[in-house]
Every structure is written in structure tokens, then in C-alpha cells.
Amino acid sequence: MTQGRFELTVGPLLFNWPAERLADFYARIADEAPVDRVVIGESVCSKREPFHTDCTEAAIERLERAGKKVVLASLTLVTLERERRAARAMFAPAEGEDGAREVDIDDLTLLGFVPAGGGFSVGPMVNVYGEATLGFLARHGARRVCLPPELPFASVAVLGRAAAELGVGLELFAYGRMPLAISGRCYHARVHGLSKDSCQFVCEQDPDGLPVRTSDGTDFLAINGVQTLSYKYANLVGDLDRLAGAGVTSLRLSPHSGDFVAVTQAFARAAAGEIAPREALRQVQAAAPEAAFTNGFLFGDCGAAALPAA
């Protein structure tokens, strides 16, 4: 289902949604979203995992029946013993299956677990800034690499040429609040006067993260448990010509509340050249009326730079 110039990937859901909401979300993705690939599973906090296991299994089946390629998300920061065991187990085939599903590696810990000849993809929290690292990952079996959101366009263009030579897909984080940092400390717990070990899962209260404002009321960041995100959403739907020219082959769309399926549809239309950039931006804004957008890391002075009017 390649959308003209780009493949579309739905990134892992970064937020702690209740199981029913998660099930509904992936049902709609399976049935209605014109995307090629869905990365699914918990990538932020292993404490959330037990609540979603059954529902994630069901969602994977449904997505695969609908013809989507399913890729398993991995934790962004692996420290605990049980996290290490779970990471290793991701590369083992499930009972009765020939091979394991592709894994989206978002922490280099997992690189040591990749079986010989096994393919994997790389998530945006792995530090791929230059062509030597891209080459190293390609030699170890990377099929697709989603670059860190902070890379400027000049770097993307260099990496686009290198990726083409290496036969690796190059993906950009094209929609949604951008992961900016990961910590051992849980900020949701902290601002609620709790500790990580007794967090009461307060992150569940904020389906798109909890906005962080400066003391003069400027929207700045968003916290999501141990993760810190941008307040603004990345939105590259108006930049697809430049990205295609730079060798970008796929776009990662990060799930949010609101009409996310409509976001994927707008990206698909823009990727296929059916709508112009200005109309694509209008459609994405209509699907996420509250969101403020940026493409500042790629094209501006900083990550928070305002999206220029299309």
C-alpha cells in the first residue's frame, strides 16, 4: 500500500491509554488507515505493560488480518532485569511460528540480541547522526532507520544518499509530539507528589501527555511518565517534496487522541500527490484542531520554531 513516494508507519502509542481505548484505536487503524506498517507495544514504561498485553495481542492479529505489517516496539530505556529478559525474548519466534516479528529497536541494548541475518528497524531514540553509524546498523541487519527528530535537513539529505547506497529505508518522525528525552525518573509521579515505584499510574490522566508551560504561560514541553516530549507536534506534511528529494522513504506518524485516522489519510493523499501541501496542512489541522505544529528541527532555528504558513 505504498503511498506514491513514501511508506507510512504508525509509530508506537507513547501514552498510557486504557485497554478499551487502545483496542478501538487499533481497530480503526486496521480498518481505515491507509498505512503500510504499525509499530505496536510499550516503548516508554515497562510498568504499563501488564495492562495491555491481551489487548495488544488481539490488535496485532487484527492489524495483520487487515494486511498491515506489524513491527514490535521496544523500550526506550532498558535497565531492570525483567526489562532485559523481555527485550531478549522479542527476538524469539512465538510458539508455532517460523520466525519472530520484526522489532523496532529504540535502545541499543537490543542490538546484541538480533539473530544472525535477522532484520530490524531502528526507532527515533537511537542516536543515528552520521553515515558511519547508519552503515554500522545496516551491516547488522537494519532494514529501516527512523532518524532522531533533532536532525537538521542538511544531515537528512546526506543520510538519504547513504541509505540509498546501503539499501536501508530512511524514515522521519513526521507527525506528533516528538520524544526529546528519556529519564530514570518519572515526572508524572513527581508532579503528583508520588515516586516512580508508587506512581498510581497517574500518566493515564493525560492521553497526549501533560503540557509543561513556562512561568509566563508559554507552552513548552509535555511530560509522559519517564519521557519528555515537545509541546508542539512535528508535522512534515507540507514538506514532502523536499523530503522525497532528500531520499526519505517512509514517514512515522505518532498516535494521538482526536481523529488520528484522518491524519493518516491526509498524509496518504499528500504522499500520493493528490492534494497540495497547503490543503494537506489544512486537513491535518482539522483532524487535530488543538495541536500546534512545527518542522523547526529540520528547517528552522530550533525544534520549537513555528511552522511557516504554507
Added chain:
Amino acid sequence: MTLELVCPAGTPAALRAAIEAGAHAVYCGFNDETNARNFPGLNFSRAEMADAIGYAHRHDAKVLIAINTFPRAGGLELWTRAVDDAASMQTDAVILADLGLLDYAARTHPALRLHVSVQAAAANADAIGFYARSFGVRRVVLPRVLTVQEIAAINRDIDVETEVFIFGGLCVMAEGRCSLSSYACGNSPNMNGACSPASQVEYREEGGDLVSRLGGFAIDRVKAGAAAPYPTLCKGSFEAGAYRGHVFEDPVSLDAAALIPQLAAAGVTALKIEGRQRSRAYTQAVVRNFRRALDAHAAGRPIAAGELRALTEGQQTTSGAYSKTWR
């Protein structure tokens, strides 16, 4: 066994001061964007580095060269040249973070001792094992996300050395995996080697308050006339829901001196002091105190409490992630 004391040096003078004060090893960088403390007026030219290594070796100290930013796409040569030069100067080790650069160093300079920088955030035995198998690294600087118990467990599972931070500035995020600074002001620690740089800072009086800003974002606010804190992003004061205050971390620095015995028992090889940007006098005082503490520990004497209090005067300190409650 005596723990190795690894001390910062932003200038040749600071390096000599640290060694005079008892540093077993000094870490420093070249004066360009290859190192993670790329501040104006800091760091070493090639000639200064060669002299510094000579001085250190004459005084039985080691020099570890940090080349620990991530090479810019299309600009790799600046970083590989830094590794080549470090190798030719007989440095005792290079401290690297980037996979591609580690790969280059291991293939090109098989005799060069490689340390994994804290910027690589290798936070468990599997990640460390991967670096050891792939590149033959000999030491890993652990990210500041681990408890003492977790560090002990890591050391049981690996056969390379570990180095941990003991004193100085404290990253709240997993190091090398944070782009808050480039989101706010465009300068990236990973790419440019500078977090919350002074060039992006301004102090303004606003309605009776002194507001410190980074890239235009208000990071801190005090009553006019009070001392304004430097607007390091993750130590700023913000609002999140009903919460008003230091969302990420209080304006504290790390002081884990009291944990020296536990860290030694956890199998740590080396203790690292942060602060290549600090003055020579500061470096010398901190190093002298820590060397005394390590010698006391090695001789089985108790470590005098509060010796370093004067160095952090007016500042709160924390033992950070080493204690589980910090999380």
C-alpha cells in the same frame, strides 16, 4: 584496591592543577565540536594536548580524551581525525559515544584503549556486553539513571570496568538521549557539544522579577535583586497541571561522596568528577578532597563527612539516581 579518581580539565592549567591535587586520571577534549563541553575558551589545541599528556605521564597520571559528541552527517572527518591524533599522542584512552566512531577506532587503532562515554547511555549489562564484543571497549561510564544496587548487578555480569559520576553537575535525563536544548534554542549537546549555552541566555527584568531565558523561553524567575540561577533547561521552574515548580529537577548538583564505600563494594573501578567548564581553583579543591576521601577509604579509615560542603555552598546536593527514591 584504590578507586581511580577521574578529574575534569577544561584547560592545560586545570589539568596540571588536577594532577597536583592528586588526580589519577584527567579527562579533556580538543577545542572543537568533537567533545561534549564545547564552550568558548575551553579545551585543548593539538599541541596543548600533546604537552598535557607528556606532563601527566611524567607525574604518573593518565589522560583520557573525550571525543564524545555524535559526528555530523557529511562531517565525519573532524571526528576520525580527533581519534587518529589522540592515538598518535599516546593518550591513555579515548572516550567515545557514537557507534560509527567506535567502529572506526576499533578497526583503525586496535591498540587504542576505548571507553564508552556516558553519552552512549549504556545502562545495562547487555548493552555493555555488546560494546565489549563489538569494539573491545575496556571501560564504560555509566549513565546517571542507575541505583547502587543496579550498578553492583551490572558489574557482576560484565568483564569490563565501570566508571561512575561522583560529584558535580547532574543530568536528569539519560545522557546523550536528550534534545531539550536543541528544541529550545537549536544548540544540541549531541551534535554541537553544548547544552543550554550562554550565547542563548538572556536575563531580563519583567514586572519586578528577574527572568532568565534560554532561546526566549522563561526558565527561571526570581525577585529582582536576587541572584538569578543559570537557566539550565532541566533545572528550570515550570507549570504542569496544578504543579508549579521544578518539574524535572531542583537546582541541585550531585554529591555522592557518602556512597564511596558502597560504590567500591559494587565493583566500580573509577569515580568521575564533572566540570570541565569549572575554574582551576574549584577543580583543585574538589580533587584534593576526593583524593583524601579515596585514600582514607583504601586505608580502611572513615571518610570525613562534610569536607566538600564548602564547595557546594549555597547549593543543594543530591545523590541522584544512586538512591531509588530519586526516581
